[in-house]
Structure formats: structure tokens, C-alpha cells
Amino acid sequence: xxxxxxxxxxxxxxxxxxxxxxxxxxxxxxxxxxxxxxxxxxxxxxxxxxxxxxxxxxxxxxxxxxxxxxxxxxxxxxxxxxxxxxxxxxxxxxxxxxxxxxxxxxxxxxxxxxxxxxxxxxxxxxxxxxxxxxxxxxxxxxxxxxxxxxxxxxxxxxxxxxxxxxxxxxxxxxxxxxxxxxxxxxxxxxxxxxxxxxxxxxxxxxxxxxxxxxxxxxxxxxxxxxxxxxxxxxxxxxxxxxxxxxxxxxxxxxxxxxxxxxxxxxxxxxxxxxxxxxxxxxxxxxxxxxxxxxxxxxxxxxxxxxxxxxxxxxxxxxxxxxxxxxxxxxxxxxxxxxxxxxxxxxxxxxxxxxxxxxxxxxxxxxxxxxxxxxxxxxxxxxxxxxxxxxxxxxxxxxxxxxxxxxxxxxxxxxxxxxxxxxxxxxxxxxxxxxxxxxx
Ligand code: GUN
Ligand code: ZN
Numbered sequence: 001x002x003x004x005x006x007x008x009x010x011x012x013x014x015x016x017x018x019x020x021x022x023x024x025x026x027x028x029x030x031x032x033x034x035x036x037x038x039x040x041x042x043x044x045x046x047x048x049x050x051x052x053x054x055x056x057x058x059x060x061x062x063x064x065x066x067x068x069x070x071x072x073x074x075x076x077x078x079x080x081x082x083x084x085x086x087x088x089x090x091x092x093x094x095x096x097x098x099x100x101x102x103x104x105x106x107x108x109x110x111x112x113x114x115x116x117x118x119x120x121x122x123x124x125x126x127x128x129x130x131x132x133x134x135x136x137x138x139x140x141x142x143x144x145x146x147x148x149x150x151x152x153x154x155x156x157x158x159x160x161x162x163x164x165x166x167x168x169x170x171x172x173x174x175x176x177x178x179x180x181x182x183x184x185x186x187x188x189x190x191x192x193x194x195x196x197x198x199x200x201x202x203x204x205x206x207x208x209x210x211x212x213x214x215x216x217x218x219x220x221x222x223x224x225x226x227x228x229x230x231x232x233x234x235x236x237x238x239x240x241x242x243x244x245x246x247x248x249x250x251x252x253x254x255x256x257x258x259x260x261x262x263x264x265x266x267x268x269x270x271x272x273x274x275x276x277x278x279x280x281x282x283x284x285x286x287x288x289x290x291x292x293x294x295x296x297x298x299x300x301x302x303x304x305x306x307x308x309x310x311x312x313x314x315x316x317x318x319x320x321x322x323x324x325x326x327x328x329x330x331x332x333x334x335x336x337x338x339x340x341x342x343x344x345x346x347x348x349x350x351x352x353x354x355x356x357x358x359x360x361x362x363x364x365x366x367x368x369x370x371x372x373x374x375x376x377x378x379x380x381x382x383x384x385x386x387x388x389x390x391x392x393x394x395x396x397x398x399x400x401x402x403x404x405x406x407x408x409x410x411x412x413x414x415x416x417x418x419x420x421x422x423x424x425x426x427x428x429x430x431x432x433x434x435x436x437x438x439x
Contacts, residue, residue, distance in 0.1 A: 070129025
């Protein structure tokens with residue numbers, strides 16, 4: 001495979017700003033070059049310097065643009081694509097009124113396949129190249145999703161929902177059938193291409209202790225499996241968990257007791273965690289997905305990033321579509337900034353970049369494969385257009401630094417900013433395909 005070169009301004013994270021300070025957390029090249037061979041990063045650096053050693057390389061140039069690693073979404077529901085933006089309810093009513101009926105339709109494999117296609121198109125249009133994804137209770141929902149992701153050679157993680165109580169009959173499995181169906185899916189998909197499987201109990205209220213126990217055993221039965229669930233999102237939900245599991249010391253303890261914690265366990269939301277729960281998540285190497293658009297839309301609360309990181313929790317960024325209101329991680333970051341303002345905290349643009357890329361890769365234990373442009377990593381990257389909208393273009397005429405430009409992209413940007421998306425070195429989305437070329 002010939003080496004390909006992409007020339008543009010270019011930025012990537014190399015560390016958590018919390019650990020090294022913002023200025024040492026990234027590398028930025030005003031005139032950068034990304035060299036890709038066989039789907040992987042060969043080198044990244046200053047274009048002038050690198051081009052001296054290169055002869056006959058095919059160079060794609062992106063003027064007025066910024067290349068970054070592809071965004072990573074650590075919590076999203078593909079079956080909720082068709083019910084995003086459902087009005088007027090908080091978590092438990094929202095699940096009963098909108099979510100469960102929508103998920104019921106995924107017994108139909110064709111419906112699942114059509115939705116998986118729309119979902120993946122939408123992720124790529126928004127610059128997201130890897131996601132940790134909920135299916136529904138139906139194993140065929142996961143088959144349809146993985147089939148579509150495999151065809152596009154994407155790095156994706158997903159699983160069948162385990163749910164054996166407190167949900168409509170048409171959406172429940174049993175402890176035994178859920179375990180058997182999950183095992184069959186793992187045998188079929190886990191480790192195929194760039195796919196991995198996540199054991200996916202929906203949340204504590206919809207699984208019996210028997211189902212949670214089997215899920216905990218399953219999680220440790222195959223190397224590299226994920227565990228994906230919800231935790232401490234909403235105050236009524238937390239009260240319900242306490243009533244259902246009076247023998248446990250709290251919500252997290254329900255999962256901990258059933259061995260559903262540790263590296264590659266990802267808990268969505270964690271809006272109302274106490275210090276002891278944060279400490280336990282941190283010491284076990286578990287991750288929390290910060291889902292700002294969802295936490296605001298469903299009125300769940302304000303996530304405390306400072307508290308989570310103080311306790312060493314790996315924090316990733318999630319859209320939580322359809323509780324979340326956008327597939328765009330730029331929109332997630334913009335809302336995260338506002339949430340943190342209300343908490344008296346700051347989200348600087350380099351920390352924001354870290355959260356959407358390397359930080360999320362670390363939350364998923366994938367930072368040896370994706371998250372930045374270190375040599376050898378998979379070439380999943382995006383091209384952000386500084387002139388995507390008239391307002392962005394005008395604002396950037398007044399920007400003097402990469403910090404200002406990045407912050408404006410985050411605050412004003414969305415799918416319109418994503419000019420192109422590449423996965424394993426191949427273009428998988430081109431915003432301008434089919435658009436008339438303007439002068
Ligand atoms: N808790 C249990 N199920 C869900 C879901 O589908 N979305 C969100 N946001 N929270 C949940
Ligand atoms: Zn969710």
C-alpha cells in the first residue's frame with residue numbers, strides 16, 4: 001500500500017491536561033502533515049520538514065481546515081435514532097412513553113438494518129469514528145449493527161440489552177436466555193474486524209439479581225469484553241434502585257456486588273455519585289461517560305468532572321442519543337462547557353479535545369489503537385472546516401491562536417464543520433460529495 005499524506009493545520013492530544021497542564025497536553029502543527037500507510041499512522045509533524053524526505057507521495061491538501069483524530073462516543077443508543085427529540089419527560093417517564101415502544105420495533109431485522117445504516121451515516125457525518133453502543137434486547141439488533149459496522153471497517157463496541165424485569169413483555173429476556181443470546185453474539189462478533197462486544201445490562205432496575213450475577217460472570221469469561229450500563233443518572237431512578245436492592249449500600253454497590261466493575265466497565269452518566277462511589281470507580285479502573293446534552297435534556301443534573309477526576313475515574317464523552325440531543329461531539333463539548341460553568345469549573349479547549357479523543361480512548365482502554373496520531377495507531381481522523389458557516393468564518397478572522405480557533409469550532413460547530421471523515425485511512429464521509437462547487 002502506498003503512503004498517503006494529508007496536509008493541513010493539525011492537532012492531537014498527547015496527555016490529560018490535568019496531569020501535565022494544558023500547554024503540554026497537545027501537539028499542534030500550523031502546517032502539518034499526517035502520513036498514513038496501510039490504514040495506520042506512520043508519522044505526524046511539520047509539513048516542510050517531513051516533505052524533504054518524501055518523494056512521489058500522493059498529498060491531499062486541506063486549506064482553511066484543521067485535522068484532528070476522529071471523535072469517540074463512549075455512550076450512545078443506536079435504536080433510539082428514530083425517537084431523538086421526544087418532548088417533555090424525565091428519565092423514567094421518558095423510557096416508558098417513548099423509548100420502550102421505539103425499541104420494540106427492533107425485533108424486525110430489516111428495521112434494525114435500516115436504522116443501523118442511518119445511525120452510522122450520522123456518526124460519520126459528525127466525525128465520530130468509534131462508539132460504545134446499546135442495541136435492544138433483540139439479538140438481531142446487534143447482528144444488524146455489527147454487520148453494518150464491519151462492512152465500513154469501523155472500530156465499534158456494542159451489545160444486546162439484558163432486561164428481565166420492570167419493562168414491557170415484548171422487551172424482556174430471562175436471566176438464562178439473555179446469557180445464552182449474549183454468548184452466541186460474542187462468539188459471532190467479538191474480535192471480528194475492529195469490533196468488540198459489551199455485556200449490556202440496561203440498568204439495575206430492569207435486571208433481577210440472577211441476571212446481574214450471570215452478567216458479572218460473563219463479563220470475565222472472555223478476554224477484552226466490555227460492560228456497559230447506566231448509573232446514578234436521575235434522583236427517582238436512584239431511589240428506585242435503593243428500594244429494589246435494600247441489602248446493597250448504594251447504586252454502584254449493586255453492580256460491584258455482581259462483579260460488573262473494573263477495566264472496560266463503562267457507566268453512563270454518574271451525575272449523582274458520592275465520593276466513596278467515585279473512589280471505588282477510580283480504584284477499579286472503571287470509566288464514566290459524561291453525557292451533557294442528555295443530562296440537560298432529561299433534566300438529570302450537572303455532572304461533576306472535577307470530582308470524578310480527583311478520584312482517578314477515567315472519564316469519556318457520550319452523546320447518549322436519543323436521551324441526548326445531538327450526534328455531534330462538538331455539541332456535547334459545548335454543552336459540557338456550560339455545565340462546567342454552572343459547577344464553577346472550566347473546560348479549556350485542549351481539555352475538550354482530550355475528552356472527545358484521547359480521554360475517551362483511555363476510558364475504553366483503546367488508547368493503544370486510537371485517540372491520537374502516535375505512529376502505529378489506526379488512521380481514524382477528521383477534517384474540520386474553519387469556514388463551514390458564515391459566522392464561524394467571520395469569528396475566526398478575529399482569532400489569534402489555535403486555542404481561540406478550537407474553542408470557536410466547539411462553541412459554534414456541529415456536523416456542518418466536519419468536511420471529511422476517514423476510518424483506517426479510507427474516506428468514509430465527504431460533506432461536499434454531490435454539492436455544487438461554488439466559486
Ligand atoms: N437508563 C436506562 N435506560 C436508559 C436509556 O435508554 N437512556 C438513558 N439516558 N438512561 C437510561
Ligand atoms: Zn443511555
